[in-house]
Amino acid sequence: MRSSLEARKGLVEVDGIEQGITQMVDLQTGAIPMVDDTVEPPLSILCEMLDTNPYYRSLDDKVKKYAAVAGIEIFSPVSHTLFNPADIIQKNGGRPPLTYQSFVKLAGEPSFTLSPILTELSGLPPVGNVGECPVSEVPSINELGYENIPENERTPFKGGESEALRRLRESISKEEWVANFEKPKGDPSSFLKPATTVLSPYLKFGCLSSRYFYQCIQEVQGRSKRHTSPPVSLLGQLLWRDFFYTVAFGTPNFDQMKDNRICKQIPWKDDDELLAAWRDCRTGFPWIDAIMMQLRKWGWMHHLARHCVACFLTRGDLFVHWEKGRDVFERLLIDSDWAINNANWMWLSCSSFFYQYNRIYSPISFGKKYDPNGNYIRHFLPVLKDMPKDYIYEPWTAPPSIQVKAKCIIGKDYPKPVVAHDVASKECRGMLYEAYELNKSLNGKVSEEDLNSLRRKLDEDKKSEPKSKRLKQTLLDKNVLISSDDHIS
Numbered sequence: 390m391r392s393s394l395e396a397r398k399g400l401v402e403v404d405g406i407e408q409g410i411t412q413m414v415d416l417q418t419g420a421i422p423m424v425d426d427t428v429e430p431p432l433s434i435l436c437e438m439l440d441t442n443p444y445y446r447s448l449d450d451k452v453k454k455y456a457a458v459a460g461i462e463i464f465s466p467v468s469h470t471l472f473n474p475a476d477i478i479q480k481n482g483g484r485p486p487l488t489y490q491s492f493v494k495l496a497g498e499p500s501f502t503l504s505p506i507l508t509e510l511s512g513l514p515p516v517g518n519v520g521e522c523p524v525s526e527v528p529s530i531n532e533l534g535y536e537n538i539p540e541n542e543r544t545p546f547k548g549g550e551s552e553a554l555r556r557l558r559e560s561i562s563k564e565e566w567v568a569n570f571e572k573p574k575g576d577p578s579s580f581l582k583p584a585t586t587v588l589s590p591y592l593k594f595g596c597l598s599s600r601y602f603y604q605c606i607q608e609v610q611g612r613s614k615r616h617t618s619p620p621v622s623l624l625g626q627l628l629w630r631d632f633f634y635t636v637a638f639g640t641p642n643f644d645q646m647k648d649n650r651i652c653k654q655i656p657w658k659d660d661d662e663l664l665a666a667w668r669d670c671r672t673g674f675p676w677i678d679a680i681m682m683q684l685r686k687w688g689w690m691h692h693l694a695r696h697c698v699a700c701f702l703t704r705g706d707l708f709v710h711w712e713k714g715r716d717v718f719e720r721l722l723i724d725s726d727w728a729i730n731n732a733n734w735m736w737l738s739c740s741s742f743f744y745q746y747n748r749i750y751s752p753i754s755f756g757k758k759y760d761p762n763g764n765y766i767r768h769f770l771p772v773l774k775d776m777p778k779d780y781i782y783e784p785w786t787a788p789p790s791i792q793v794k795a796k797c798i799i800g801k802d803y804p805k806p807v808v809a810h811d812v813a814s815k816e817c818r819g820m821l822y823e824a825y826e827l828n829k830s831l832n833g834k835v836s837e838e839d840l841n842s843l844r845r846k847l848d849e850d851k852k853s854e855p856k857s858k859r860l861k862q863t864l865l866d867k868n869v870l871i872s873s874d875d876h877i878s
Contacts, residue, residue, distance in 0.1 A: 434462040438469055438595070441638040442727045471499045471599055471631045474638035485639035487651060487742070489620055492632040501600050536685070544687040546587060546723065553591035560586040561605050568613035571621040577693035578760035580683065580768065584691060586623070589724035592630070603627050630729060637728035644731045645712060646740065647837075653740045654835035655824040656844040657703070657710035664709050666807050667702050668717050670770070673799075673806035675782055676756035677701050679769040686769070688723035696737055700750040703738035704821055706813040711738035739821060746821040749814050753782050772803050820847055 435456060440446060449465070456463050467473040477495055478485050486492040530537055546552075561567055575584035591597035606623050610616045619625030642649045646657075665671075670678040670685065680694040695718075701707065702714045711734040718734070719725050735741035756765070763781030767774040773784060775795040780787035785799045785806060792798050799805055827843055828835055 432461060434464060436464045439465045439467045439473075440469070441474055441634055443644075469595065469599070470634050471501070471603060471627060472496050472635070474631075474635040477635045478639045485636045486632075487636060489629065489632050492635060493619060493628055496628070496631065499600070499603060538686050542686050544689065544723065546590060546687070546689060548590070548594070548596065550591075550596045553588065553597035556586065556588055556591070557597060557602065557605060560588070561609050564609050564613065567606060567609045567623060568616035570623045571617050572626060572692070573621060575691060575693060576759050577680075577691035577697070578756060578765035579691070580765060587689065589726075590689065593724045593726045599627055599630065633732040634728045637732065644715075644727065646710070649741075650833070651741045652735055653744075653824065653828050654833070654840060655738075655740060655821065656840045656847065658708045660707070660709055663707045663807060664702070664713050666804075667698070667707060667709070667714075671804045671807075672701070672752075673785065673804040674701070674752040674810070675763070675766045675770055675773055675784060675803075677752045679766045682769040684718075684721050688721055695733070697750045697752065697755055699734060699737035701752050703734075704746055704817050705749045706752065706808050706810060706817065708813075708817050708820060711735060711740060744825075746825075747818055749818075752810055757782050770803075772797055816851070823847060 435452070437449070437452075440449065453463055455461075474485075477492065480495050481491075486495055572585075577584075588597055588602065592599055592602070603624065606627075610624070616622065617625075619628050636651070637643045640649065640651055643651075646652050646654060666673075667677070667681065670681045672678055677698055680690055680698050683690045683694070684698075699711070699714055702709050703711050715730055715734040718730055722730070732742065736743045739746040757763075760766075762778050763773070763776070766781055767776075773781060773795070776784050776787065776797055777791060777795070780791060784792070784795075784797065784803060787795070787799070797803050823843060823846070827839060831839065
């Protein structure tokens with residue numbers, strides 16, 4: 390907004406702008422009032438950042454219709470992304486590029502120029518008369534439907550532009566780290582000092598400009614003899630962001646499986662009990678539950694940790710619909726972004742972008758290779774803080790005497806696993822194979838009846854599976870101790 394105001398200098402009449410916007414469109418219903426030609430409009434120009442989110446695009450269309458009739462000029466520049474998604478789509482023949490490589494090739498280098506950051510505050514005129522516009526108190530966390538987290542366990546990430554710029558300066562001051570950054574090599578168990586910049590919440594809310602961030606990284610790389618490159622570099626992460634924004638902007642129904650042309654049609658389970666166990670940190674897999682607890686308390690976790698819990702919920706173990714997990718992330722993440730959240734859930738569920746469904750994040754071995762002692766688990770799941778390291782990732786394998794000594798009885802103090810991982814993951818791979826074959830045979834034009842038919846087939850296949858396979862899950866349900874040596878990552 391500041392850059393828009395600077396670009397138009399004194400053309401914006403700030404006095405009365407609050408009243409003017411509320412007169413232009415009802416933000417609750419989207420209704421547009423009638424224009425009274427005898428009344429001078431409260432403002433002559435409205436500056437707003439172009440938004441690619443469908444909800445705000447719809448709202449912007451209503452505002453523009455009113456403004457056109459009322460004689461109000463709209464200035465709506467693209468400033469939340471490095472590129473204009475519409476330009477990229479036009480270059481690609483009217484459809485968004487569906488691979489990162491093709492996007493980067495089409496996009497080229499950003500062509501924006503940045504004006505110097507203001508060092509002196511010039512101030513704003515008083516708002517003026519806001520008429521009947523109500524002013525309400527800031528609601529409490531509880532009133533918004535969130536649980537009240539004790540102060541010593543709350544997220545360490547503060548909001549605002551000042552904090553965003555402080556974090557940015559702190560990150561780019563480590564020039565060797567910036568130059569050598571490779572996203573896949575981050576440590577998801579590092580929580581006291583996260584292995585990334587943790588700037589995503591500030592980018593999401595506009596506290597930090599992605600263009601300014603891009604410029605800062607370029608300056609550091611310009612002083613480095615060698616540096617990493619996209620897609621793994623820090624610059625590469627900003628390009629990933631633009632890629633997902635572009636695909637989301639150009640894909641109808643991007644936030645759902647049905648009628649989404651780039652999304653595989655898969656017969657996901659509708660299992661609210663499994664979803665609740667995952668959401669509420671009760672899966673019985675400490676690595677998964679600790680990640681979800683960090684999400685609930687901090688509203689943030691490392692991207693590889695997100696990969697683990699998303700894979701576990703969908704194609705890895707529980708086979709629950711990715712839209713259900715997306716909704717949980719949307720509510721709890723402080724950096725939840727409509728385009729990126731939906732894209733990542735489609736990616737991790739092998740519904741779009743990534744299709745190697747045989748590659749699964751193990752809920753046991755993946756975390757262990759980063760944090761063999763289980764410090765991350767002990768911090769976020771204190772009920773397991775005294776569990777010996779040999780059992781911290783698989784506490785159900787601990788002998789009863791060890792469980793007693795650790796003051797954590799499995800099935801009482803901490804839940805038993807909701808599934809046997811090696812059994813569940815193989816079942817998931819089999820179901821995905823069948824779903825992929827169905828999508829292939831019908832050229833992606835899969836109906837709801839087609840999915841229901843496949844569900845019935847999969848249910849029948851499961852009923853006729855060998856008794857030994859069903860016995861393993863039964864033994865687990867009865868808390869008979871089993872172990873897993875699955876090291877897929």
